[in-house]
Amino acid sequence: MLLWTALSLMTGAAILAVLWPLRRRDAEAGSAVEADIAVYRDQLAEIERDRASGLIGEAEGDAARAELGRRILRVAGEAEMLRPARSDLHRRAVAVIALVVLPLTAGATYLALGSPELDGQPLAARLEAAPQQSDVAILIRKVETHLEANPQDGRGYEVVAPIYMRLGRVDDAARAWSNAIRYLGPSPQRQTGLGEALLSQSGGVVTAEAKAAFQQALAQDPDDPKASYYLGLAAEQDGKPQEAAAIWSKLAAQSPADAPWQPLLRTALARVGATPPPAAPSAPGPNAADVAAAQSMTPEERNQMVRGMVEGLQQRLSQDGDDIDGWLRLMRAWSVLGETAKAKAAASDARAQFAKDDGALSRIDALSSELGLGS
Template sequence: MSLWIAITLMTGAAILAVLWPLRVRRGASAEPAGNEVASEPALADLAVYRDQLAEIERDRASGLIGAAEGEAARTEVARRILRASAEAEGAVGAGGNADRRRRVAAVAGLVGIPLIAGSLYIALGSPGYGPQPLAARLEARPEQSDIAILIRKVESHLEANPQDGRGYEIIAPIYARIGRLDDAARAWSNAIRLLGSTPQRQTGLGEALIAQAGGVVTTDAKAAFAAALAADPKDPKARYFLGLAAEQDGQPQQAAAIWSQLAADTPADAPWLGLVQQALARVGAPVPAPAAGPSAAEVAAAGDLSPEQRQQMVRGMVDRLSARLAQNGDDLDGWLRLMRAWTVLGEADKAKAAVSDARTHFARDDGALGRIDALARELGLGS
C-alpha cells in the first residue's frame, strides 16, 4: 500500500510540474493576460491617430494648412490607422491560438502522464510482487553466485556469530581477492585467534599485510611467516617471503641462501619455481637445478601400477637423477637423495659410487663433505 501511495504522490508532483507554467492568472478576463499585453500598444496607437485626424480637420478649417496639405496628412494618418488595426487583430488571434495550445498541453499532461507511466510500470515492472528485502532474497536463493551478496551473507552471519572462526577463514581470501586488504588482514587475525595458528592461516595473514603495505614485508608480516615456517619448515610461501624480507632489509646474501635452498627443494613443475629463480637472479645468485621428483601425472599413474611396475618407475626416476648429477653436480641435496635412493633400492655398489662422486665434486667444501660423510655413515656406506 505504501508503494502505491508513493507512486500516486510522485505522479501528482509530475503533473503539477507540467500544469503550473500553463495556469491562467487569477482575475484575468476571458482573454489571456499575454494577449492583453500584446494588444495594448496597438490600441494606444489607434487613439493617437484619431486625435491626429481631428487636429488636421481643425487646422484645415482655420486655414492653417491648405487643402492639398490637409488631404496628404489625412492619407498618411489613415494608412497608419489601418496598420495599427491589423496589428491589434493579429495579436488577439495569436493570443487565442496560444490559449488553445495551453489547454491542449494541460489535458495531455493531466491524462497522458499517468497513462504512460502506468503502462510502462505494468509492462516493465512487477506490480504483483510483494516487498523483497535483502535478507529474504538471500534465504530464498542460497545458491546465489553474486560475490557481493555472498560476502554480505557471510558478514551477516559473522555479525550474529562473532566467534565463528571458520567464517573468518572462508571470507579472508575473498576479501584479499577483491582488494579489501584491511578486512582480509582482520579476518585472518580473527581466524588465527579463534581456530589457532596454522601455516596456511599465517601465510594468508602475511600476504594480506604485505599487500596492505604496498609490497613491503612489514614486521608483523615477517612474524606471521616465521610462525608458519616454525610449524612447517618446508612451507614454500613462508620461505620465499622471508627471503624477500632479507632482501628488503639489505641482506642479499641471506636472501640468496634462503632462495637457493628453496629452489633446490622445489620440483621442476612447481608453479612458484619461476618466481624463486627470478628472485635469485635479482640478488645475483646462481640458480641451482630443481629437485628431481615425480610429476603430478607420474604420481597419479603410480597408483595403478603393480609393485614390480612401481619399483621400475622409481628406478627410472633415480636413473634420471643420477644422469642429471653427472652433467651438473653442484646440487648437494641431489647427491644426498641419490645416495639414499640407491640404498633403498638395494644397490649398495651404486650408493657407494654416489658417495665417492659426491666427495670428489665437493672436495674443497668442508661443509658439504661433512654432510656427505654423515649420511654415508647413517646408511652404512663407510666413513
Template sequence: MTLWFVFALMTVAAIFAVLWPLGRRARAQSQGSEGQGSEGQDSEGQDTENRGSEVAVYKDQLTEIERDLGAGLIAAPEAEAARVEISRRLLAAAAHEPAPVPKSSLKWRRAAAVLALVGLPLVAIGVYMPLGSPKLQDFPLAQRGSGSGMARSLETLVVQVEQHLEKNPTDGRGWNVLGPVLERLGRFDDAARAYRNSLTYNGESAERRANLGEALSAAAGGVVTAEAKTEFERARALDADDPKANYFLGLAAEQDGRKDDAATIWRALLAKAPADAPWRPVVQSALARVGGSGGALPALPDETITASRDMSEGDRGAMVRGMVERLAMRLKQNGDDVEGWLRLVRAYLVMGDRDKAMGASTDARQAIANDAERLRQLNEGLKTLGLDG
C-alpha cells in the first residue's frame, strides 16, 4: 500500500510541475493586460512609448539625409558622418525596445491542463502495467556489469541469424554459426537442430558430427546417450584422431562402467595430443578419475624409474615428495602452466594431502586470474578432481 501511495504522490508532483508554469503565465498576462488598459500608465509604459517614437524619428532622419544628398543640399562626407551617427542612435533605441509578448490562448491552456490531469496518469499506468511489478526483485549493479552485456549481444546475434535462416533455410554457413552460440546459451535442443541442418547443407565432417554429439549429451544432462554415442562414432570414423569424439567415447565407456576401456581411449588420445593442446588438462583429469596415471605425478626419466626399482618404499616416497616439491617451486616462479598446476593438485590428492591440494588450487587461480581462457581450463580440470569449490 505504501508503494502505491508513493506512486500517487509522484504523479501529483508531475502534474503540478506541468500546471504551475501555465498558471503563472496566465496570471502574468492578465496583469499585463489590466495594466495596459488602465488610464494612468506608469513610467515604464511611458519609456517604452518614448523609445518607440525615437526609433521612428531616427528612421525619418535617415530618409531625409538620403533625400538631401540626392538633391545636392549636403556634401557626401557630411551625409556619411550624419548617417553613421543617426544609425548608432537608432540601434541603441531599437536595442531597448521590448519584443512583443505573444498572447496565449485560453483554450490551449485548458487543453494542456486537462492533458496533464488525465493523460499523465493514463500514460504512467499504461507503461507500468506490462513492464513493472512491485513484487520484482532488485537487480544489483554488480550483476548488471558481469556478463549481462555479452549475454545480450549473443541473444541479439541469435535473433538476427534466426531471422536470416527463416528466409534462407539452406544457408549452411548460417547454421554452422548458430549451433555453437545456441549451445553456449544453454539451448542444447536448438543447438542439436542447428548442427543437423549444418550437416545437411554443409556435408559430412568429423567436427560437425562431434558437435552434434556434444549437444545431444548436454541436452541429456551430460550423459552420453546412445544417439550421441552414434554421432561420436561417426565422427571418429571420419577422423580417428578427433579429440572431442575420442574424449566423449571414453566418457561413454566410463558411464557404462568400463573404466579400463575409458582409460585406454584417453591414454591413446593423450599420446597423440600436442603438448600445448588446450583440452589436454581435461583429458588428464578424466584419466586420473578412472584410475589411470594421467600424469598425476611429474614425469620420471627412464634412468630414474630404473633406479627407483631398487629403492625401499620409504626412499621411493621421499623421491616422489621431492619431485612434487620441485614442481611446486617451479609453479611459484612460473604460474602460467595450467597442466602443471593440475599435476600438482593430483599429486597432493594421490599422496592423501587434501589441504595442500586445496591450497595449490587457490594459488593456481590467483596465478592465472587475469587469463580467462586458462582460468576456464583450470576450473574444468579441478572440477573433475572434485575441487570445484
C-alpha cells in the first residue's frame, strides 16, 4: 500500500510539473494582450480630451483615432489566432499525454517488468536475514562486510575461501586462504585449499608456490590424499613419471579400495605407464539359500526382513561406530527403502563419528552426493 501511495504522489507531481508552466504562460499571454488594449483605450480618451480642449484639430483627431483603432484590432486579432492554435490545442494535447498516456505507459511497463505483489526487500534487511533465508551472494556479502570491519578474522577468511572456489572466484579464494593461514596458522586443510586455488589460477599447472603449499600440508598430515595426489601431478608435470607413479601407487595402496579418488588414481597411473590398482570389489550377494528363502516370501515379508536387517545394522553402528563401510551401507540401504530422512540422519551421524578423518568424510560426502542426500 505504501508503494502505491508513493507512486501515485510521484506521478501527480510529475503531471503538475508539466501542466503548471503551460497554465502560467497562457495566463501571462492573456494579461499582456489586455494590458495593451487598456493602454490604447486610454490613448483614445486622451485624444478626445485634447480635441475638446482645442489642442488638436478635427482632422488630426480622426487620424489618431483611426490609427489606435487599427492597433487595437491587430492586437485582438493576434490574440484570437493564437488562442486556438497554441492555448487550446497545445494545452489539450499536453494534458492528454500527461494525464492519460504517461501514467498508462508507466503502469504497463511496471506490471510487465516489476513484481508489484512482492514485499519490499531492502538490502539491510536481507543482510540481517537468517542464513537459510539468504542466497549465496548475500551470505558472501555478509562475510565480506564483516571482514572489512574485522580484517584480522582468520575464521571468516576460512569460511568464505571454499565458497569462492565453488563460484570460480579463484583469485579471491587464493587471497582468502592466504589470509586464513596468516591469522590462524597453517593446517593441512588450509594449505591444500591454498594449493588448489593457486592450481586453478595457473590453469592446472602445479606452480612452485602451489607445490610448496601441498608439501606443507603433507608434512602436517602424511595421509592427506589431496596433497599426495597433487604432488604426484607436480612430478608428472616436471617430467618425472616414475616419481609420480610412486606417489600415486603409495596413495592407492593406503586408501580404501572404494575410496572416491581411486578411479582418478587409476587413470593417472595409466597415464604415466604404471599398473593401476584393481577396482574395488563389489559387495557379496546373497547365497542360494537366501535367494530361495526370499522367493518364498510375500513382498511385505521381504520388505520386513530387509528393514529388520537394516535396523540391526543401525543398532550395531550405534554401539560401535568405527565401521565406515557399515555406515555407507546403512546410508544406501535407507535410501533404497525410500527412507530419505533416515539416510540423511545416518550420513549426519557418520560425519560426527569421523569428524577428524578426512578420508572417511570424503567417502561419506561422495555417497551423499550420489544418493542426492545433500551435504
